Amino acid sequence: MTVSNTYIDRVIASLSHVAEISYRRIFNGIGIYYHGVQFAIVVNDHLYFRADEYSRPLYLQKSMKAFQPRASVQVESCFFELPDEVLNAPAELRHWLRIAVEAAQTGDYRDDETTVETPIRHMRQRA
Template identity: 30%
Template sequence: MLTDLFAPLGHITARRMFGGWGIYCDGIVFGLVADDVLFLKADDLCRDVFEARHLDMFYPQGPEGICISYYEIPGDWLEDEDDILPYARVALDAGLRASRTKKTKKKKTIK
């Protein structure tokens, strides 16, 4: 189970999201599961980590649709936390950066 696999990162929860599941660590989204495939979050500061492994991006509406900044994780990586945890930490860092950006934008609009 993903919550057990990612437990070294913090308190892991999964919530229904857009027909799949969002994977959260201490309330920060860093992954999602769609059609039984795990995707981890990326941003401009860490995208190259995922691209260096030639991982596919997530296209929620199929290959002709838009892509979002999540990368598909090979299923065999889920068998060993030594394979997956370094990438999960990178994804969590991207989630933390996104969370800080959203909070900053909210503070600027509230007057």
């Protein structure tokens, strides 16, 4: 599992246009945060947003694929892939970002940035 610099730059640029986000490397991918809450991951050049029991049907209705860490093992994922075209549509991206952040906030997914040794690269919303 890898993440290309070109893809992560594109994702971060698109997301930073609609919200103040931060990101850092996690395992074999990238974790993306909104005010310390991890709402997305990037793995193998695919962007996945967090879902909960309430938002999961929204992702399924749009035929968004669930993240599967290994092809040999099927698990119920809490992350769903966003289609690439959503990255180019700020209003739609903002909509899905809000859904993902809400899902992340309902669980205990807040990351205490002061205890994490890996530096977080903060991106500010561009004017």
